[in-house]
Amino acid sequence: MNAKILIVEDESIIALNIKEILMSFGYIVVGIAANSEKAFHLVETKKPDLILMDITLQDREDGIVLAEKISERISVPIVFLTANDKNQTIDKAITVKPYGYILKPFKDVELKTTIEIALKTFSENKTLTGKLNEINSEITSLQSKFSLEIKSKMRFVKLKHGYIFDNNEATLLLAGKEILLNHKEKKLIQLLV
Secondary structure (H helix, E strand, O other): OOOOOEEEOOOOHHHHHHHHHHHHHOOOEEEOOOOOOHHHHHHHOOOEEEEEEEEEOOOHHHHHHHHHHHHHHHHOOOOEOOHHHHHHHHHHHOOOOOOEEEEEEOHHHHHHHHHHHHHHHHHHHHHHHHHHHHHHHHHHHHHHHHHHHHHHHHHHEEHHHHHHEEEOOOOOOOOOEEEEOHHHHHEEEEEEH
């Protein structure tokens, strides 16, 4: 399956060049967005498998902030494409947990390699997350079952000589038949068990 890629880049010549490169590698470019409004629209309508995100967009919009907002809505790998190599920008970008950071100008093979690694890593993370969810569900089920068993054991307390005390009903049973107890006797047995 060819991956669907969204390009978020405000410089149209660069965006079209990236589109050509991606198409030559067999990727499907689902759109080009120069601002956050169009990017959100394309993310929601085209469901890309990966987003190539410039850090500085039209009207000085911040691509890192946009990536963070997109990540809050859907789970999709994002690779930053930027000419910005300042440590402060890189540190800010890292907080969004991108799947790559490519500096412009880049080589075609560098772009392809980064995309392939990002797609593979994202797929593996998704598989691991699914397995973790299954394990968590199983643990929750076992905890619930264990809790019921404990409550059941706490409800019926086995005493000597075949007697059983039902904590919920405050009744003493012998061979399945209730033994009548007065209020003080019931309270005493409850305290002792």
